[in-house]
Amino acid sequence: MTRETISTCTDIQLPLQVADASSLQWDDQCDVLVIGWGAAGACAALEARARGADVLVADRFTGGGASAKSGGVVYAGGGTRQQRDAGYVDSPEAMFDYLKHETQGVIDDATLRRFCESSAANLEWLESHGARYAHSMPPGGGKTSYPPDGYFLYYSGNEMVPSHQGAHPPAPRGHRTVGKGQCGAVLYGHLQRACLKAGVRALVQSAARRLVLDAKGRVIGAELWCLPAGSKAAKEHARLAARAERLQNFAPSYCDGLRRKVARIEQQHARPRLVQARNGVILSTGGFIFNRALIAEHAPKYRRNFKVGATGCDGSGLRLGLTAGAASDRLQQVSPWRFINPPLCWPKGIVVNTEGRRFVNEEVYGGTLGYPLCEEQGGKAWLVLDVRLRRDAIKQALFGGYWWFQSVPALALMLLKVRKGRTARELAGVTGMRPELLEESLRAYNAAARGTAPDPVGKSESSRQVLDRAPFYACDISVGNPIFPLGALTLGGLKVDEDNGAVLDGQGQAIPGLYAAGRTAIGIPSHLYISGLSLADCVFSGRRAGEAAAHAGQHTTSQAAPLGAPA
Structure with a gap:
């Protein structure tokens, strides 16, 4: 055969x-x-x-x-023991309010409510069969694509993104099963x-x-x-x-x-x-x-x-x-998963399409970023950094204590699959972007970072940083980049x-x-x-x-x- x-x-x-x-x-x-x-x-x-x-x-x-x-992460909330031990208040209603936005009616509200109301008990059910869960949060505010060893509770979705928050305070609901590695x-x-x-x-x-x-x-x-x-x-x-x-x-x-x-x-x-x-x-x-x-x-x-x-x-x-x-x-x-955290500072850059236009809030969850990248942008995009942000990101990738599957691709992306320009216009020239669009994207973003205008895509103040230190760098985060795989x-x-x-x-x-x-x-x-x-x-x-x-x-x-x- x-x-x-x-x-x-x-x-x-x-x-x-x-x-x-x-x-x-x-x-x-x-x-x-x-x-x-x-x-x-x-x-x-x-x-x-x-x-x-x-x-x-x-x-x-x-x-x-x-x-x-998988990473062994179970999304649970509504007031789990681990949430309480970490000092967070959560309720089934708050969990429902958030997931209602994420699920967009894929299941009935009554089913989603049952899921939220049984969430903490289902985590206890897993514990009754031998699994363990803990309340230690990773450094940097608990937001990452996957926590380092020793940390087992984190913000695993878009809970802290303003456009995804409801009327309730955000709570970490990513419960990583206690163990080493994945x-x-x-x-x-x-x-x-x-x-x-x-x-x-x-x-x-x-x-x-x-x-x-x-x-x-x-x-x-x-x-x-x-x-x-x-x-x-x-x-x-x-x-x-x-x-x-x-x-x-x-x-x-x-x-x-x-x-x-x-x-x-x-x-x-x-x-x-x-x-x-x-x-x-x-x-x-x-x-x-x-x-x-x-x-x-x-x-x-x-x-x-x-x-x-x-x-x-x-x-x-x-x-x-x-x-x-x-x-x-x-x-x-x-x-499709396009995570740009870690390095923790990467979301302070801007993600643009092949023309140089921003199309997504860079601080969102990797699946929320990857979806428009693949569905609307033909699977092609750039992460734009200035020299200061790139230097900080390299330091974090080297010394931030991340997993190898987080740090190695990030370093390869910034050192190997990267384009460089002394100005935004020159960077546009070497990447095929439209110079006026990339310049406008940077101008609008920097105004938001300085606090003189709202961010065009709704990024939080804590995730903004002025990008004005030349040279500028464009990292290829497209689906076809072999050193930075985009999973699905x-x-x-x-x-x-x-x-x-x-x-x-x-x-x-x-x-x-x-x-x-x-x-x-x-x-x-x-x-x-x-x-x-x-x-x-x-x-x-x-x-x-x-x-x-x-x-x-x-x-x-x-x-x-x-x-x-x-x-």
Whole structure:
């Protein structure tokens, strides 16, 4: 088989349709089958198991997915213990007020209120399963793309940006799981161990390729293609898959080759296994940023972006749902991340388009900056600094205690991918900008920095600094800059009933026996992303689907805790 004909995505097929469950000889049975063992799948499995269901969770790899590769940040507020210990006052109403602006009606107000009201309790629920959270805030006001080790509470969105603030004082809601390094693996490790301890059965290296439907259209199970446990093929599959995830940030093309080898092993060695789900099937396989065909079809502007996610983010859950008649929404919605903090002083520069015109408030969250950059500016923009601000930024990158993935690209951008001009007009000449527009952008910004005029894009006074010390520098923050990758993840998914996570068809009716959670479904972050919101939604939507699926049969227990409360 040639390289070109090997797809790295799960081979999704049309459903197997039978008269009823007794028409098949099943290889395994359970009450609830969870497809995808990332954070959403783990939370769904734990909730269903706590309510008495026999739960089986299946994953194409060994679990974790994008959740394990994340920073382990959970967006939580409304008055968490960590917020109180850090001296901040927050309430569900204040959290709702802020998120109402960020979510822009992607979910109903009632759902958003439930999310905010259960937020603190869901964080405690994670703690009851072993995760830890602390109240230490990073230096510099608590605003950064990701806190240094030793700091676990921070402003992870646009809470401090005037245009995004509501009537309530801002509060930090980014709760980073306590651990070293990128803490997504720490959080997921706790969830995975909790699943196994609770009696959730796991089928790893088992990809769901098609659903099983009865004559009434109810989803009654799925066909999994499984590698033989403990076999040489399974061990090589795990080794190559882990290597691809580990090296994705450094050698994406090489990792694509590893994924083709992984797919070849699956084609040659996986065998079908029919699993009956008496109560229902929960789809929780993540988004589809690694599915080139879906990106080309729905979000072609993001084909060049660095992929934020894991190999399993190939849209398999989405595609399984569609084969059963599910409706999808916002598949064109992608969150591109262009962070310019740290260095802490970078937002005091100005971001301009290829003509030299400012188009965004530089102090906003990286996803809020990246979206207009990709959607409106063709993925091209410059960060303009003067010599004083560039010198300060280099010092901060060298000695600010940032992560290597923050400081190294920043230094490379300022030292290697940079254009220089003795005047703004000369800088425009070497970058292709229109001189009069760049000069006007600087003139208007400097007037705001001096306090003689309002800032044209609404930047806070604390984030302004006069740029008048020559020479001037333009740093290329475009999507095509290889030394300063602009990552992206998908936000769209299957439409679900917001009360229970049931997947909806084109007429808005629930498909019996089918649920979805996490980035496979439309959820809290499906408009624009802010750090921690996806993991928080994995907990919220995962527990919601797990509870509903467990209650779909006669397998509840009187000891089960109410949704949103610690176990």
